[in-house]
Amino acid sequence: MHPFHQILLKEIRTDISQMVEEGHDEDALLAELQAAEASGSLDALAELQEALWRRPSPPDFPYDEPSDWEGISAHFPDGDSHARLVGGDEVLADRLLAGWRGRCAGCQLGKAPEGLWPEDVKTLLEAIGSWPLADYLNAVDDRKYRDLVRGNELFKRLDPSRRLTKGTFDHAVPDDDIHYAIVSQMVLEEFGPDFTPEQALGKLIELTPASCLFASGRNMFRTGVFGIRPPQTAVFGNPCRQSLGGQIRCDAWGWGAAGNPALAARMAYKDAASSQVRNGIYSAIFFAALLADVLAHGDPSRAIDTAESYVPPKSRFAEMIALVKGLCARHDDWQAVNAGIYDGYDRLYNSAERAPMNHSLPNAAIVVMALLKGGGDFTRTIGIAVMAGRDTDCNGATAGSIMGCALGTEGIPAHWTDPLNDTIRTQLKDLPQVRISELARRMHEAAKVNARYAR
Secondary structure, three states, X not given: OOHHHHHHHHHHHHHHHHHXXXXXXXXXXXXXXXXXXXXXXXXXXXXXXXXXXXXXXXXXXXXXXXXXXHHHHOOOOOHHHOXXXXXXXXXXXXXXXHHHHHHHHHHHHHOOOOOOOHHHHHHHHXXXXXXXXXXXXOOOOHHXXXXXXXXXXXXXXXXXXXXXXXXXXXXXXXXHHHHHHHHHHHHHHHHOOOXXXXXXXXXXXXXXXXXXXXXXXXXXXXXXXXXXXXXXXXXXXXXXXXXOOOHHHOHHHHHOOOOOHHHHHHXXXXXXXXXXXXXXXXXXXXXXXXHHHHHHHXXXXXXXXXXXXXXXXXXXXXXXXXXXXXXXXXXXXXXHHHHXXXXXXXHHHOOOXXXXXXXXXXXXXXXXXXXXXXXXXXXXXHHXXXXXXXXXXXXXXXXXXXXXXXXXXXHOOHHHHHXXXXXXXXXXXXXXXXXXXXXXXXXXXXXXXXXXXXX
């Protein structure tokens, strides 16, 4: 039997598992696969996979969630209707520097509790005196670490993270959430806003070791290396079609389009559609448009409203935004809002099990909640984004980037930025380390030609 036979079977099973979230009956799809497998034909399997990629959701599926640009953009607002940047190049340069600093700080803060649900995040942080979060985690000496682990194996995750506690680091450590932002910025620098999906994917493959990629990003890399082209890279055997993979690559598209959410949305789509479908794409578009808008006026709540207008109105992403806004209006305590997000997302996801840790919907909900409940304060906002659990380094980075762009460098307390020593260490090709200020300077050079300034 040809070795590709078993490979294709595995990839189609993964495709089918993802189609369940699009309203399809898993048993019926597996029966189709079984029939194609019984034929012994590699061609039959390939034809079935292509047919599954093209298959729309059943007629009774309650959402309208296109993945193509024409369908997504059909309800976009007038691109000229949004706020323009007041203050000129100096303001833009300062806010971009703050955006880079905020992304690094929020990512570093969220690394230790990554993947934990809220109750475990609180247990971990309370044990080391870091609840509620208002700074990097408190240091944990060897004796305290041993005592904590004896009482609860949860605390084993502190061991690799002890180098990220207060007083133990002098740079932003390598992380995919930072790598993605650097690579996306390089795409914008080299190709401009008219870059193609193939150029963005090619730059990622050129610069990023496969071992530094995860989930949909790793699948996009491997399929790209196979020679598969976007958008098939988003569906071929992708176990995370609607994850936040596009969201964590989108900062440069928003940073590079200040006061121009329409351009940010278009760039975000071209990149995200290489690894995501449906709500995974909308998440990237939403946060790119939000960043572009908040750079213009500095109000995160107003920017959420602008970004929402770039989301298909009958999608689960739009439903999620309405859910979070409603919860925030009803509850003063962010933890009550967070509990509603976790409960509500199980309903939206239509699953008795916990939704995937890195799914776009609950993680985007957490960031929106943090922005609405953060009160315009950088520390409180990134603290909520991390304390809320799930993909905490991603959410901390996104919230930090947005708040940096909103507040500028004066709005980020020094205890977040000074320990980073203006330095990022990376695992990217030919870039062992880079100055945050240098990345921000280059981002400004690429961004100022696309920015829409107030007259």
